[in-house]
Each structure stands twice: as C-alpha cells, then as structure tokens.
Amino acid sequence: xxxxxxxxxxxxxxxxxxxxxxxxxxxxxxxxxxxxxxxxxxxxxxxxxxxxxxxxxxxxxxxxxxxxxxxxxxxxxxxxxxxxxxxxxxxxxxxxxxxxxxxxxxxxxxxxxxxxxxxxxxxxxxxxxxxxxxxxx
Amino acid sequence: xxxxxxxxxxxxxxxxxxxxxxxxxxxxxxxxxxxxxxxxxxxxxxxxxxxxxxxxxxxxxxxxxxxxxxxxxxxxxxxxxxxxxxxxxxxxxxxxxxxxxxxxxxxxxxxxxxxxxxxxxxxxxxxxxxxxxxxxxxxxxxxxxxxxxxxxxxxxxxxxxxxxxxxxxxxxxxxxxxxxxxxxxxxxxxxxxxxxxxxxxxxxxxxxxxxxxxxxxxxxxxxxxxxxxxxxxxxxxxxxxxxxxxxxxxxxxxxxxxxxxxxx
Numbered sequence: 001x002x003x004x005x006x007x008x009x010x011x012x013x014x015x016x017x018x019x020x021x022x023x024x025x026x027x028x029x030x031x032x033x034x035x036x037x038x039x040x041x042x043x044x045x046x047x048x049x050x051x052x053x054x055x056x057x058x059x060x061x062x063x064x065x066x067x068x069x070x071x072x073x074x075x076x077x078x079x080x081x082x083x084x085x086x087x088x089x090x091x092x093x094x095x096x097x098x099x100x101x102x103x104x105x106x107x108x109x110x111x112x113x114x115x116x117x118x119x120x121x122x123x124x125x126x127x128x129x130x131x132x133x134x135x136x137x
Numbered sequence: 138x139x140x141x142x143x144x145x146x147x148x149x150x151x152x153x154x155x156x157x158x159x160x161x162x163x164x165x166x167x168x169x170x171x172x173x174x175x176x177x178x179x180x181x182x183x184x185x186x187x188x189x190x191x192x193x194x195x196x197x198x199x200x201x202x203x204x205x206x207x208x209x210x211x212x213x214x215x216x217x218x219x220x221x222x223x224x225x226x227x228x229x230x231x232x233x234x235x236x237x238x239x240x241x242x243x244x245x246x247x248x249x250x251x252x253x254x255x256x257x258x259x260x261x262x263x264x265x266x267x268x269x270x271x272x273x274x275x276x277x278x279x280x281x282x283x284x285x286x287x288x289x290x291x292x293x294x295x296x297x298x299x300x301x302x303x304x305x306x307x308x309x310x311x312x313x314x315x316x317x318x319x320x321x322x323x324x325x326x327x328x329x330x331x332x333x334x335x336x337x338x339x340x341x342x343x344x345x346x347x348x349x350x351x352x353x354x355x356x357x358x359x360x361x362x363x364x365x366x367x368x369x370x371x372x373x374x375x376x377x378x379x380x381x382x383x384x385x386x387x388x389x390x391x392x393x394x395x396x397x398x399x400x401x
Contacts, residue, residue, distance in 0.1 A: 068294060070196075072290065072292055072294075073282060073284065073292065074196045074197060074284075074285070075196050075197030075284055075285065075286065075339075075343060076193060076194065076195065076196050077190035077191060077193070077195075077343045077344075078189075078190040078191060078192050078193045078195075079193040080193060084323050084324075087323075121317070121328040121329060121330075122293055122318075122321065122326040122327055122328030122331070123321070123323070123326045124320075124321045124322065124323040124326070129320065129321075129322065129323050130322065130323055130324065131225060131226060131227075131228050131322040132225070132226065
C-alpha cells in the first residue's frame with residue numbers, strides 16, 4: 001500500500017500529494033484489509049531447537065534440502081536436521097499434526113506467505129505414526 | 138554416485154552391524170527366532186531395544202553389500218507372511234479394493250514344473266538390488282540410485298514418475314503410486330507420482346535390524362529367507378552361498394542381483 005503511494009507522489013504537486021497521502025493513509029491504517037499475521041503456538045516446546053527462530057524462518061528449507069541428500073543417498077541417520085525431529089515438537093497438541101488447519105505449525109506460515117508445502121505429500125505430518133512389522137515376539 | 142565420493146563409515150560401525158546381524162541370524166537358525174537370553178527377555182525384544190539410529194556423521198559403507206538368500210525348498214506354498222510384514226512395515230495398503238492399483242514391493246510366486254507337474258515351488262520376488270541396476274541406468278533424472286552398501290533406492294524428491302525404470306526392470310519389481318496416500322510410516326515416506334520398490338527396509342537396516350520380510354519368515358518358523366552382508370566372508374549368508382548351490386534370477390542379464398535363490 002505504502003509503496004504505491006510513494007510512486008504516485010511524483011505525479012502530484014505537493015499540496016495535492018499531501019492531501020492524497022492523508023486520504024490514502026486513512027484507508028491504509030485499518031488492519032482489516034491485510035491478512036492477519038500468523039500466530040505461532042508451539043504445542044510441545046522443548047529444548048531440542050536446533051537454531052533460533054530467526055535462523056529457522058530463513059533457512060529451514062535449505063537445511064532440509066541438504067540433509068535429505070545426506071540421509072537418503074549417503075545413509076546418514078540421526079542428524080541434527082530432521083523433518084521427523086521438527087514434527088516431534090511442533091505438531092499441534094490437539095490434532096497431533098503440523099498440517100490440517102491454519103493454526104498448525106507448518107501450515108500457519110505457509111498459508112500466510114502463500115508457499116505450497118509439498119513435503120507432506122509423502123512425509124507423515126503427524127506424530128506417533130511409527131509402524132512396526134506387527135510381528136509378536 | 139561414484140563410490141570414490143562416498144564417505145566411509147568407521148570400521149566399528151560395520152562391525153557392530155555385522156556382529157548384530159550375525160548373532161541374530163545364527164540364533165534364528167538355531168531356534169527359529171525364539172531365544173530366551175535371560176528370563177523374560179527374548180531376542181526380538183533385544184532387537185527392538187537396540188533399534189536406535191547410529192549417531193550422525195556415519196554413512197553407508199561401500200565395504201558392505203547387503204543381500205538376501207532365499208531357500209525356496211523352505212518357502213511354504215500359500216504362506217504370505219513376508220508380504221504382510223512388508224505391507225505393515227512400509228504402510229502399503231493393499232486393501233484399497235483395487236489391488237491392481239496398489240503398490241507391490243514383494244510378491245509370492247507359485248511355480249509348477251510343466252513336465253509332469255510334480256514339482257511345485259514357491260518363492261518371494263522383490264527388487265533384486267542389482268550391482269548393475271538397469272533402473273539406475275535408464276533414470277533420466279538420477280532419482281534411481283544405488284546406495285554405497287548396494288541398496289537400490291528411488292529418490293522421490295527428484296523422481297518425475299516417468300516409469301522408465303519400471304520398464305527397464307526385468308523383475309517387474311517397481312510400482313507407481315498414482316493416487317494420494319495417507320497414513321505413511323514416518324520412516325518410509327511414500328507419495329503420489331513416484332515410482333517405488335523394495336528398499337530392503339533401509340530404515341531398519343540403518344538401525345541394525347534386518348528387513349521385515351526376513352524377520353516375519355523367521356518368526357513363522359520357515360527360515361526361508363536369510364539376510365546379510367554378501368561381502369563379509371565370515372557371515373552366514375556368504376558362507377551359505379559359498380557352500381551350497383544358489384542361483385540368480387535372469388543371471389544371463391549379468392546384473393549381479395543381491396538377492397539369490399536356492400532350489401530353483
């Protein structure tokens with residue numbers, strides 16, 4: 001909104017521009033026109049965070065991208081970066097998932113920034129889903 | 138992936154995995170998997186207790202070549218415990234009502250000798266984890282690959298679902314997932330638009346366990362499947378291959394499969 005105002009500013013004489021700016025600012029101030037910022041609630045906050053929220057917000061996708069190569073192709077397990085590890089703490093307490101509603105961890109931000117999260121087309125977004133062979137000893 | 142670029146796992150890691158599998162294999166052979174190590178402690182419980190991933194920084198080793206030896210004379214006709222165990226472990230749902238659509242990582246094959254028909258055979262067929270896998274050769278994106286320890290896998294992140302590998306595989310071991318999936322095993326990510334096949338239960342191997350099908354076969358008392366390191370001369374599987382006649386399916390293709398059969 002503000003960027004558009006500043007571009008128009010060049011085309012107006014100062015008094016008109018000021019009036020226009022004031023009028024536009026009056027429209028721009030109510031937050032109702034904007035998408036509400038995501039409210040991130042960590043359901044199971046633990047001490048297992050691998051980096052600060054600022055770092056994670058910017059680089060979690062790169063971290064996961066590099067680790068997936070190591071895990072899948074080179075067979076490294078138990079690494080610090082792990083999608084399962086994220087889900088373990090960040091899954092919603094009510095649904096046990098990081099997806100499903102806009103209150104759940106991954107979906108909250110991804111809905112806000114309109115970036116499709118396709119990890120969970122294949123990966124399990126819920127906790128406690130480990131399956132075993134069902135063989136009884 | 139060239140083997141020169143593959144980081145080697147420390148020798149201790151190899152030994153512990155080998156030693157564990159060696160112990161479980163010999164114990165299973167001795168008492169069909171029911172070994173009371175202490176009152177109330179069974180081999181399986183021990184196995185699950187040990188089932189943690191190793192620490193980070195350890196990689197699959199090219200010194201190992203995982204393989205399987207299947208004794209078709211012990212494989213029971215009509216038994217499908219290996220298939221059930223595979224489906225449970227890897228969260229494959231065969232009961233979708235459309236069996237033609239569901240993935241098949243392992244299947245049972247019943248054979249009958251045409252001349253006379255007296256000899257009947259039953260064997261499980263799955264990805265043979267070839268040393269020279271044609272699926273890897275033909276993959277246009279590099280999604281099909283062979284891990285350093287000989288396990289042939291699909292990197293679903295870059296698989297485009299062209300199914301060229303399915304056509305190239307002489308064992309018809311691969312399946313294509315053509316509808317969205319739910320309730321996957323967190324350790325076995327599977328999804329629509331990708332080709333998939335037997336992974337030798339790589340998630341279990343990395344924890345020092347054997348494949349689910351082998352475990353199920355041993356538990357059922359058949360003991361028709363033996364899993365281990367083909368490169369380890371002291372291991373049960375290498376000894377059996379050295380001393381008894383075994384064969385490779387379609388050996389003429391010279392793919393050097395990691396799964397060998399006895400009695401066919």
